[in-house]
Amino acid sequence: MQSMVTRCYNITEAKPKSLDFIKVIADELNMILMNGFSWEETTVSVRLRCITCDAPAKAMLKCIKQFSGYYGCDKCTQKGNWEGRMTYQQVHDLILRDDVSFREQHQPEHHQENTVSPFSDLQIDMVKSFPADYMHQCCLGVMRKMLLLWSRGKSGYRISPAQLREVNQRLRNLRCDIPHIFARKPRSLDEVERWKATEFRQFMLYTGKVVLRGVLPETLYSHFMAFSVAMCILVSPHLTQTYNMYAHELLTYFVEQGRHIYGKEFLVYNVHSLLHLTADATTYGSLDRCSAFAFESYLHQLKKMVRSGNHVLIQAAKRLQERSQIPIETSEERPIQMKHPNNVYIVSPTSCCEVLERTNSGKLLCRVFSHLASYLCEPCDSRIYGAFVCGASKIEILDKTNLQGRAMMLEDGHGRQVVLSLLHDLD
Numbered sequence: 001m002q003s004m005v006t007r008c009y010n011i012t013e014a015k016p017k018s019l020d021f022i023k024v025i026a027d028e029l030n031m032i033l034m035n036g037f038s039w040e041e042t043t044v045s046v047r048l049r050c051i052t053c054d055a056p057a058k059a060m061l062k063c064i065k066q067f068s069g070y071y072g073c074d075k076c077t078q079k080g081n082w083e084g085r086m087t088y089q090q091v092h093d094l095i096l097r098d099d100v101s102f103r104e105q106h107q108p109e110h111h112q113e114n115t116v117s118p119f120s121d122l123q124i125d126m127v128k129s130f131p132a133d134y135m136h137q138c139c140l141g142v143m144r145k146m147l148l149l150w151s152r153g154k155s156g157y158r159i160s161p162a163q164l165r166e167v168n169q170r171l172r173n174l175r176c177d178i179p180h181i182f183a184r185k186p187r188s189l190d191e192v193e194r195w196k197a198t199e200f201r202q203f204m205l206y207t208g209k210v211v212l213r214g215v216l217p218e219t220l221y222s223h224f225m226a227f228s229v230a231m232c233i234l235v236s237p238h239l240t241q242t243y244n245m246y247a248h249e250l251l252t253y254f255v256e257q258g259r260h261i262y263g264k265e266f267l268v269y270n271v272h273s274l275l276h277l278t279a280d281a282t283t284y285g286s287l288d289r290c291s292a293f294a295f296e297s298y299l300h301q302l303k304k305m306v307r308s309g310n311h312v313l314i315q316a317a318k319r320l321q322e323r324s325q326i327p328i329e330t331s332e333e334r335p336i337q338m339k340h341p342n343n344v345y346i347v348s349p350t351s352c353c354e355v356l357e358r359t360n361s362g363k364l365l366c367r368v369f370s371h372l373a374s375y376l377c378e379p380c381d382s383r384i385y386g387a388f389v390c391g392a393s394k395i396e397i398l399d400k401t402n403l404q405g406r407a408m409m410l411e412d413g414h415g416r417q418v419v420l421s422l423l424h425d426l427d
């Protein structure tokens, strides 16, 4: 497939001008899906889980109108409203698209004229197989939008310079408490234009609720928390299974209330698509099972394989071939961490610990916090999504099988030690 990409697509261009190269890939993919992938004596059957991309690329691949068009939502048929930008004001009773209505073009205005998606030849659901990507739409979309509104927006919801300084100071204070599993430490909102998707995710799922509490006006904080809690649920396979309907209620409230707080123009495509997000998370098990984060991470690895600007594909191919010669580590266990800020683990729904050292018998000496309280009570008990306040602790010996999951421990600016379970996909 690589040779076809290089033949059909000039890699020096930022965006492809034609879909010729996608047609080649879709045809080859169709063949692999039907016949499997043959390697030496073995044939491996292949299944397409989903096609993950941002909204502009999705419109190109599906040959539909862009999200900025009147019929640009790829999940429902509502006509957009122009409010200085394209918005989608309807929140309830949405008429959803499905594979049949898409292929039969029940709403012609949704489709580009005289073109059909190369993916239509595949035996896939042309709506469900293109899920929303929360990396682009929620992290780089909704979360970024709100941070810009609070720090640089209109006076009705822009926080004061003193409040902004307080949030920035709190973010800086958290830098030493962020586990190394996060690629980046918190940066101040003065640098928000340069934040990466992982930084917005960190804020949306974890640090935002701590650094904004008591600073952001209560109405704005409650509104943000509806979004944050819903996202905490939908990135976790376990929580998605149990609380997906609740997450949908929160996101519906968030969209509807967003119009009252920030005005009609708040309901752009990224905000509107939150109404479809729970369905995608439920279909795939969680948002991380259909997001671009894994691909972004791999792209980063690929970039590191390239040492000069000449023959970049050949360089990457050589590095990949070298790697394929190295035996794969079979152990999937992560080593137990024993130093702050990496040594915090959830032990049970009501207790967590910091691992201090390994004993001679191979057990773990831990500081155990056994009566975790709720950090927040609105919009629900925060223990549901793993946000706790630590109380008294005692030293205990635990077995590594007692450790149920990773967490981080933060100082919240009011002397409280807050523990947050790590919910997103850590791989």
Ligand SMILES: [Zn+2]
Pocket (backbone or CB within 6 Å): 073, 074, 075, 076, 077, 078, 094, 272, 273, 276
């Ligand atoms: Zn829609």
